[in-house]
Amino acid sequence: MPPTDLFSRTISYLRLSLTDRCNLRCMYCVTEEEATGCLSKLRHDELLTYEELLRVVRVAVAMGITKVRLTGGEPLVRRNVMQFIRALTGIEGLSDVRLTTNGILLERFGQELFDAGVTKVNISLDSLRPERVQSITGVDCFHQVWRGIERVLALGFAPVKLNMVVMRHINDDELLDFVRLSQHMPIQVRFIEFMPIGGSTRWNADTFIGTDEIMDRIHGAGDLIPLQKDQSDGPAQVFRLGEKAVGTLGFISPLSHHFCNRCNRLRLTSSGTLRSCLLHDAEVDLREVLRSNPDDAAVREVLLTAIRNKPQGHQLAERMRRSGSDCHGRMSRIGG
DSSP states (O other), X not given: OOOBOTTSOBOOEEEEEOOSOOSOOOTTTSOHHHHHSOOOOOOGXXXXXXXXXXXXXXHHHHHTOOEEEEESSOGGGSTTHHHHHHHHHTSTTOOEEEEEEOSTTHHHHHHHHHHHTOOOEEEEOOOSSHHHHHHHHSSOOHHHHHHHHHHHHHHTOSSEEEEEEEOTTTTGGGHHHHHHHHHHSSOEEXXXXXXXXXXXXXXXXXXXXXXXXXXHHHHTTSOEEEOOOOGGGTTOEEEEESTTOSSEEEEEOTTTSOOGGGOOEEEEOTTSEEESOTTXXXXXXXXXXXXXXXXHHHHHHHHHHHHXXXXXXXXXXXXXXXXXXXXXXXXXXXXX
């Protein structure tokens, strides 16, 4: 049985940030100065090695963790990543390995990922307009990403989810364009509330749009038919727009309708710390234990400590009213 936290939530899901490096400089990850200048990165020795990551996963699986998601940064930019993924998917008892990616390298790695057993992918795409994608990410990459999407669909990946961070005056005029995409493609378009994470974010209250407003603006395109949640949907509320739609729509509301009461995850950051809540800074240092103690029982104890420390809720709204936010970690290190 998977472990449970102090609030009776079952913890069965571990997110691994493989690297803080990325081939994009998205506006919700970096400041304007960082987008055009030098972005600080972890040294190679500050990252967990693949052997250390595999050790953590083996211990976690023995405790009852069944699902792992690979994140970053951009996980596919890390050297020899496919060698690691093949070893990861070979761990007995690990039933579900998924990937979150910006999609740029999917055309290149799609077949290898599929052959390794990673067939569930989330792709970040905040606009369907090439020039706007470049404005948001700092890179002219839309066509590369789109070829990656077409590649994984052709290979038979499922589910394929497109993550759109909705930002007022930046891309919110494309909501219906994304909705139409779900009408004729076998994908789940997910509308995600913009989160104020880290000192590098360009979040502000004027940019934020809550899920209720997003849904109100979509309702004009047709009836949103609620669907029974699938295990793969995670925190998303899922709908189909009309009976004939091929794909679905997901709504993720970490600020306006937070889902803390059913959160089942831990995060291992690229710097080797365990974080039990995305929107809370409390972390436990696992890297030091991995490098100083050969006993897997010590790794297990750190995992259990992180689970015991998992807060009942992120309380971000209250903290923002008080101090502007105390979630200071860089998103590319925490794991998007």
